[in-house]
Amino acid sequence: MLRTTMAALVHPTTKLYSLPLKTFFSHSINKPLRLIIRQSYPRAVRATLSINTPRSLSSTAVPQISNDTISDLDNSYLSCSMPNSKRPLKIAVLLSGGVDSSVALRLLHAAGHSCTAFYLKIWFQEDFENFWSECPWEEDLKYAKAVCNQVDVPLEVVHLTDEYWDKVVSYLIDEYKCGRTPNPDVLCNTRIKFGAFMDAISNMDFDFVASGHYAKVIHPITDETNELSFLQLSKDMLKDQTYFLSYLSQAQLKRLVFPLGCIPKDEVRKLARKFDLPNQERKDSQGICFLGKIKFSEFVGRHIGEKEGVLLEAETGDFLGSHRGFWFYTIGQRQGLGLAGGPWYVVEKDVKNNVVFVSRNYYSVDKRRRTFRVGSFRWISGSPPHNLNHLRCKVRHGPVFYDCSLHMEKDGAENIGTVQLPEDDQGLAAGQFAAFYEEEVCVGSGVILESWDDKGFPVCDKARDIANMEDKSKIGKPVKIKPKPEDCLRDSVVRLV
The missing domain is CATH 3.40.50.620 (HUPs)
Known part of the structure; x- marks a missing residue:
């Protein structure tokens, strides 16, 4: 270039x-x-x-x-x-x-x-x-x-x-x-x-x-x-x-x-x-500015490529299908999994083994997602707020705020913060930013870090063992996904009506 x-x-x-x-x-x-x-x-x-x-x-x-x-x-x-x-x-x-x-x-x-x-x-x-x-x-x-x-x-x-x-x-x-x-x-x-x-x-x-x-x-x-x-x-x-x-x-x-x-x-x-602007009726742009109409997944695929991996059910270890590479997925993702009997959600990724764990119980399991860690802080004033126990934060763009507390500690040379929310957030993703506010003033932000083992979605030992298998061809064929009992009951009610 x-x-x-x-x-x-x-x-x-x-x-x-x-x-x-x-x-x-x-x-x-x-x-x-x-x-x-x-x-x-x-x-x-x-x-x-x-x-x-x-x-x-x-x-x-x-x-x-x-x-x-x-x-x-x-x-x-x-x-x-x-x-x-x-x-x-x-x-x-x-x-x-x-x-x-x-x-x-x-x-x-x-x-x-x-x-x-x-x-x-x-x-x-x-x-x-x-x-x-x-x-x-x-x-x-x-x-x-x-x-x-x-x-x-x-x-x-x-x-x-x-x-x-x-x-x-x-x-x-x-x-x-x-x-x-x-x-x-x-x-x-x-x-x-x-x-x-x-x-x-x-x-x-x-x-x-x-x-x-x-x-x-x-x-x-x-x-x-x-x-x-x-x-x-x-x-x-x-x-x-x-x-x-x-x-x-x-x-x-x-x-x-x-x-x-x-x-x-x-x-x-x-x-x-x-003002009679020539673009007065032009639609707002969506997505990342340099991509235009191209999906970011296509851009990532162009530069990282594709590598086939497996989709495993987090609770059972059942082999559900294959994927193009863990980098195409993010925690909480629902779309693009191609699995029947859903909705299915991405709940964890094994980067080393290129395995994506999914579940249909994303909103019913206690994932303890009201506590997460943040690093690489930048405070707009140059220093953190005086009262870290009464902040508000956003974990994504949008109107939703959480009241939160922030506990700072040293991890080597870097300051790491632990954020405590009053309720679970279903879409915390490592790499995203957490922005902090005092009332209406934004005071700074930091990068959300990976969850530690006991704070993530519960993935069973069988699923972990299968993920660690070097020869994934020994797993066999994908299992046939059965509808959840509540889905069968709902379908029966619909047919009766």
Whole structure:
């Protein structure tokens, strides 16, 4: 794979060359392209594109706002866009081509700030053109450009393909190989959007970086550098994305502004129509950003491959069938098992022997899943909260919180925390993040660790012995799965009715 480092953006030996943009895109965009080449770099590098740049990045001119737009806009919509700043701010806005980031851009523009939009291109088009037949980033970029053209905002396209591969995708693959279930969105935020990208524009004198995330950042009123900024829940609890932002550092948070933190999602759609955005009816994107319409399981299969293993019933050790590799499964998974007489759930994985244990009793067995361990902590303030006995936590994205207590202890050089929940959670998965909150403020997060033996789902000795067999061909043929007694009773009642 060709490699690019963001250092090329700021290196003193960088020269700019103009090429026609149609060289890179199938659709016509009548703007010049900046090809950035670092002379001392011994190999060819990817281009970083610059589209629609009528003003210099160093410009502090305030955009001309339509008086009609401002007069019709409720001031509450601008409350997360720093409208009371003592001076117009220079803000770098991450623009994806979707509705959320587009509305965020327009709100900042309406608040009187000088905005430059940036589209982060992280597709692996060179190496994966035979694997993916479509390049959805072209459509995203077309929408992003149209949104910027409405208010004459510059748009920069920045390639972070290699950074995304090195800092996110490689980590995901390694975690899946170890049997864990990583979270790419958390890593993308801390390592790419607000990591590598922030490093790339560090010499461009932007006051803040903005995006379309549903979260609030509360900045100190004073200019004291030692005052903390806080990450707070958004107004829309269903869309709230503080879970995905919980691994940010204080240095990153101090440079962020999230205009949508004060606005519910349905109101964002209304604003998109009010601004007459070209993407106002566009559906929200789903899944991981670099995959487009490709399932992540297909991507994992491409890079890890497939290795046949066995499915065993946890309670009996019965051989139920085969699977393509333990890395395709996660604890609590129900879909994609292909077993009759269900529902069946993945309850444990034997990584060493490539065995997946399943059960139909996932919700009836006391799995003691109200206690789990967390490591690799990052506290947004730089240190843990004072009162660890009265926290709230999320173990996945969504509106559900648990009241919890956290007991910290040393495990060698690392701090390990034991989390105690008031009730069982059915889907705790090693590799996922647990985010912690004090009331409405997100204070940080850590990575959920593997369960210790006596805290997991009870797998019988017979199943363990079969899993340890070197020659799995001696197991025989899969057993015929019989319906559970309660299922037979239910079917009889249905027939009688």
